[in-house]
Every structure is written in structure tokens, then in C-alpha cells.
Amino acid sequence: MSSLVDSFRNIFKIQELRQRIIFTILLLIVVRIGAHITLPGIDTGLLAEATKNQSDNTLFGLYDLFVGGAFKNAALFALGIMPYISASIIIQLLGAVVPYFQKLQKEGETGRKKINQLTRYGTVPVALMQAWGVSVQLKSRNVAGVSIVSPDVSPVLFAISCIVLMTAGTIFMMWLGEQITERGIGNGISLIIFVGIIDRLPYAFLDEYQVVASGARSIIVELIIIAGLVFIIAGVVLVTQAMRRIPVQYAKRVVGRKIYGGVTQYIPLRVNQAGVMPIIFAQSIMFVPNTVLTFFPNSQFMQNISKYFDHTSLVYAFLYGSLIVFFTYFYTAIAFNPKDVSDNMKKQGGFVPGVRPGKATSDFIDNILTKITLPGSIFLAIIAIMPAFIAQAGVTQGLAQFFGGTSLLIVVGVALDTLQQIESHLVMRHYDGFMKSGKIKGRRG
16 A cells, blocks of 8 residues: 555656646546536527436437447537547548558558548548537427427527537537547547546445435445446456467568577457447447337337337347357457458468468468457447446446446546556656556457
């Protein structure tokens, strides 16, 4: 415990690191302020009434999770950084089918800078389209037949103002993320999403407190539940770190003038090559039925169907888990190309012992990747359906959603990466880091 306290004390002894942390915190505060500034022309009282009983088990609820409640608040930052993420995913998918993007991906640092530039350009049209959709959605919201948009505001002017302000908000957040990456402690975009998710935690604990205060649950049971959730987090942290890399050894023969030798290297394969993207894709699909069913509140047939798509039902858990396994393999096939790895090894004179270069090496890597992806996909599926089982224990929906699925994986992953950034600064200046026995292994890719 004392060593941990010493490590935190050492952080503030290093002027550059201290300035980077303070700079990052100040920009994240700006992000959270923007998430609570309501768009002009909206009645905040009616907005609060309209969103009071809004379910998180819809596409809108999923989107609101990533933007830290800004969507529900109809705020300037209602789109969050999601248009940038969407543009990034689109360009990454294009890299699997379009030769131009494939060429950029192989050009190293120059290609990466060009891809980042194209991602920024692509963010603007994506944000414009999403902002227009949000303006239509806001205009359709009403409480007892009264629209949350002031009747004095022209529909055309309201739509234009929403599109301009929300698109500008997204571009500003994208710039803030880049500033945190360059001048802060790194992982700017990830930290913005991380803070948005963490912002929901106090409200989730407040809901739990109200349950205890009402007498519906004893304080002893509540403490046991909290201890169980902490145990889950610890388990996810350990498994996440264990899944970082599976080293596949290969030999590389170095040939030079009068120099012959062998160097052992490793192919950087990971059990979870796809990150949290399979959960996001699967969750988006599973939320579509619930989103559509909300448009038919008076249909008994539709309400009966909605029971099967409730996040606590076994049917939902099975379909959700199956989609995650499918998308894990799908996204891994796009993100990691064994043929490219095999070709690069061959160009550098590298080879896997006992395996012929070329197609045989490519098949060898693909076979290993297929096998190690299965436990990774199952782990993602278990984490994703965990909120349903946590909710069965009587935990409120807000806290259950936080301790499962995308939220937990993002929080754990970004926290580990941020600690690694701080750790590198401490070790570089000959201070003890958070873990003397070894560095915290951050997420890559």
C-alpha cells in the first residue's frame, strides 16, 4: 500500500508528468461541461420529463452510454466522439476491400498519417447526417402532446442550428482528443469515452443507496453485492491482461558481410484481436427490435415479442452471445491478415521453425489465430450477458449495465492503458512505477 502511495507521490514530483495530467483533467472537464449544455430551442423541463422513464435497452440508450448522457440531455456534445469512431471503423473496413486503403495501411507512418487525415474528413459528413437524425428525433419528442421544442422556434432554423452546433461539437471533441493524445497522457479519444461512462457511476450508486434507504435491501446484502462486483472487476482485469498477447515464436536469419546469426522473434497475436468491436456490433443489432417495438406501445402482439428481446431473457442472452462470437471472428479476419504477416516475414528473411515460408506459414498463423480467438470470443460473450445475471440478483439496471458488457471492458482497457502511460514516464525518470515486478501491459491496436 505504501509503495502505491509513493508511486502517486512520485507522479507530482515530475513537472512534465504533472502538467500533462492537469492538462488532461482540464480538457476532460470541458468535455463534461459540453455534455450538459442543452441545445437552443428546447424546453429543459419537458426534456427531463420525456427522458425520465427512457429505457437504456435501445439503440438510443446504447448511443447515450458512449456519449456520457449527452444524448439524453440533448446537449451540444450529444453526438460525442461517435462520428469519429464510425468514420474510423468505415475506413478500417474499406482497408479490407479497397486497394487504395490497403496500400496506405502498408506504408507505415506516412500511411497512418494519411489515414488519420481521411478519418477526420470522413467525420464531418457522418456527423452532419447523425445531427440531422437527432434533430428529427428531438422534434418528435413530446410530453402529453406538447413538443419539447419551443413552438416559437422555426422547424427549419431548429434543424439547421442542431446540425451546425452538434457537428461543431463533435469536431471540437475530436480536437480535444488529439490534444490529450499529444500534450496530455495519451489515449485522448478513449479517455473521452471512458469519462463519459464513469460519469454514470455516481448515479448508479445513488440508485443503490435509495434501494437500501427504502428498506428494500439490507446494508449487509448491499455490501456483499458490491464486494461481488469488485471481484468481477478484478477478474476482468486479470483475464484482460492475460489475453493481451499469445507469442508465436519464429526465427529470423540475419545475413550480412561476414555476419551470420539467428535472432528469435515473436508474432504479436492476441486472444482478443477484435477488442470491444464485436460487442458494439452485436449490441447494435440486438437493440434494433427493442427500438422498433417502442413505436408500438398499444400493440399486445408487439409487447409479447418484446419479452424475448428483454436483456434479462435467456433468448436474448443466447442470441446476443452467438452474435458476439460471430463478430469476433468476422472483425478479427478484417483486422489481422495472416498472409500479410507471412509476406513480411518472408521479405525480412524470417520463418517459423518447421514451417515452409509463404502459404504454409500463412495457414499456420491462421490456424493458431482461429483457435485462440474462440476463448476470446467466449470471454466477450460472458462479459456482455453479465448484466442480465447481475440484474437477477436485485442490482439496479444502471449499476448492472456498468459492470458488464462494453462499459466494463472499455473502463478496464483504458484504465490499464493510462496506467501504462504514467508508468512509462515514472520508469523513464528512474522512479518506481505502480508495479515493480513488471510493467502494466497496455492494449494495442
